[in-house]
Amino acid sequence: MRKLFITHPVEARLSVALAVLVIGLGISTDTFLTLSNLTSLLNNNAVNIIWAVGLLVVLIAGGIDISFAVAASVVQYLTAQVLFGMGGGNWALGFMVASMFGIGLGLVNALLIQGFRVISIVITIATFNAYFGLLMYFTRGRSIFNLPPWWTERIYIFEHQAANGTWSVLNLSVLVMVVCALATWALIRLTSLGRQLYAFGDNPEGARRAGVNVWLMQCLAFGWMGLMAGIGGFMQVNITQEIVPNALYGRELAVLAAVVLGGARLGGGRGTVLGCVLGVLFVAVIQNGLNLLGISPFAFQMIIGAIIMVAISTSNISFAASAATRRRNKAASGAA
Known part of the structure; x- marks a missing residue:
């Protein structure tokens, strides 16, 4: 256990904090640890986790993207229009169209960032407003309810009915979330491109001199974020x-907060899928617990703000280095 805290300090601390929080809420409320509430928690946060693993790749590469939630809304409308034009479509076609539109919007960010040599947060603030403005202008704020039946039909990967008649279900979105998380893990951990992303985020100039293709890294990071935005x-x-x-406006900051809480460094070069998922779940459990306890939702914003401040301020603390220093000091004092 001690070794885990040294090798993966953020994930270990977050796991302990999440366990304590779950136990505390389980004692404080009668409904938190029920199967129906836990499955609902996963269903409601599946899309956030999909977006989070995409944002993780951007943060590892040293960038930041706050336009993905609005881009997801644009993808929804564009996909709906294409499917209407094709007579309704199906799941395979829908996934393909949404993915392509998402990648396209992500690549727009990458091309603007690299082409104009402007930091990513400035570009994504611009595209955030541009995407949302264009979406509201062309749709006039109208919602779409008459969608193809296959798209709105609920598909359950798990169903259970309790003795009191309460149903607990897991939606298809949870399965898609798992696939996206595993695909992101494979990208950043099992491929040479993933290792280049870490190197590029940690030291862009050094990576460039070592032969890393900067254009490719930007396109990969923001293209992957766009893909996850489209799927989400x-x-x-x-x-x-x-x-x-x-409907999705404003969710980007909660996702960003969760990913940073999970150990992704805003300066790049650090972050894991496990920490990312734990961060989203930690934020989700806090929000769910406050709702069950009847506490004002404004308290949630204050708590998250405090957590993020702590996460950012301690992001550069190396527990491995601290442990090594303590061992050296102990050895030195023993020798004296």
Whole structure:
């Protein structure tokens, strides 16, 4: 256990904090640890985790993207229009269209960032406003309810009915979330491109001199974020059974906060899929617990703000280095 805290300090600390929080809420409320509440928690946060693993890749590469939630809304509308034009489509076609639109919007960010040599947060603030403005202008704020039946039909990968008649289900979005998380893990851990992303995020100039293709890294990071934005937006329609232009507006900051909490460094070069998922779950459990306890939602914002401040301020602390220093000091004092 001690070794785990040294090798993976953020994940270990977050796991302990999450366990303590779950136990505390389980004692404080009668409904938190029920199967129906836990499955609902996963269903409601599946899309956030899909977006989070995409954002993780951007942060590892030393960038930041706050336009992905609005981009997901744009993907929803564009995908719906294409499917209407094709007579309704199906799941395979829907995934393909949403993915392509998402990648395209992500690549727009990458090309603007690298082409104009402007930091990513400035570009994504610009595209955030541009995407949202164009979406509201062309849709006039109208929602779409008459969607193809296959897109709005609930598909369950798990169903259970309790003795009191309460149903507990897991939606298709949870399975898609797992696939996206595993694909992201494989990208950053099992491929040479993933290792280049870490190197590029940690030291861009050094990576460039070592032969890393800067254009490729930007396109890979933001293209992957766009892919996850498109898939997340596509699955959100299946959950809500409608397309609302401003429904996803504002969710990007909660996802960013969770990913940073999970150990991704804003300066790049650090982050894991496990920490990312734990960060999203930690934020989700806090919000769910506050709702069950009847505490004002404004308290949630204050708590998350405090957590993020702590996470950012301690992001550069190396527990491995601290442990090594303590061992050297102990050895030195023993020798004296």
